[in-house]
Amino acid sequence: MVSASPRQLTPRKRPRQARATVTVDAIFEATIQLLLVNGPHRLTTTRVAQRAGVSVGTMYQYFPHKQALIYALNERYLDALAGKIELTCRSKHGAPLDDMVEALIETYWRVKTERADVTRALYRSVVEIDNEALIEAFAARVDAATGAMLASASDATFADLNTVNLTLVTVIFGTVRNAFERELTPTAADALHRQLTLMCRSYLRAAT
């Protein structure tokens, strides 16, 4: 079995003194800034340290390697996001289903959108290549194929085919991708597959 060498991804040590906390915060801030301005490809440890106003050696006291820095940055962000989702869920305790769904999607979407540049920078911080053009080309081909298919349906016509088509494709591809990232068991993946089909069907019935 193949596995990446187990690397320590958590911080080497936690800041104990006030100035150390300042240092770590400065490093995080510098990293975010550099990601926003230069992109992940030009993010170097030297540049991060320089912008944070410390030496590289100091950085390596808190993060055993560059990956751990990016990891910690994403961890911070996801922590905050999870907290907000938990809050929303509690606030809708005992509410009707429709309210829950709306609130859940709304919260997630809002957090991602209110600082869309940071969201995108973090998505890309874990990415080596700029695959935007690739995705665009792929999406165009698929949209055309599925759009033509849907338009030809024997048992339905759509008021807004393009929107329905975009939704369907985005939901399916996004779901599958996420399913892969979570490394579900075959049983769970199978169940998800069936539910996804059920969901898309009931959606199309509602959108006709």
Add this chain to the structure above:
Amino acid sequence: MVSASPRQLTPRKRPRQARATVTVDAIFEATIQLLLVNGPHRLTTTRVAQRAGVSVGTMYQYFPHKQALIYALNERYLDALAGKIELTCRSKHGAPLDDMVEALIETYWRVKTERADVTRALYRSVVEIDNEALIEAFAARVDAATGAMLASASDATFADLNTVNLTLVTVIFGTVRNAFERELTPTAADALHRQLTLMCRSYLRAAT
């Protein structure tokens, strides 16, 4: 406005002679092998060239830089995938909606699953850090929060809460992520948001 420096991502030149085609294929094959065995982090140009049986210089005749190699590899894969989706769409021309949805999901899912190791290796080929643990921890928190919320619904009970919960979370998060990757216009994003809500609602009604 910030933008990554525009780098040439397409191959420097196309192979014209037979031995050149062999070279390029060997490079692709070596890259896939190394990704599967060592992971993206230990994928170096020297190693790729060595395993492909050519010199680094040769590799750089066809790929202007390492990113272009990974890019081309993903492009190849997506080309094949798009082709299969197109085929499926044509085969369901004029069919009922339910058949279309089933075939579309089935095709996509099957292609991704039949060589799951390659799928995952390619997903990770574009990724710098091993964020599996991060995703797992985040997913666990969110699952717990949304699960408790759903269980408390005033107007519904679920036969299989866990499956419904997993489906809902995976669909929402995957869709949003995909929406971000596609860089939709605000209008399109807004429409998608509403459609996603509609979809999740009609799903929950069907799954109650």
Add this chain to the structure above:
DNA sequence: ACCTGAACACCGTTCAAGT
């Protein structure tokens, strides 16, 4: 038209020395 591989610049990481 295609291939080679030593050479170069730069980046991640360390560690002996400092406050």
Add this chain to the structure above:
DNA sequence: ACCTGAACACCGTTCAAGT
């Protein structure tokens, strides 16, 4: 307890020389 920065190993990329 925290910080420094020169030094080292290694990787991406080039280019003069070859078939």
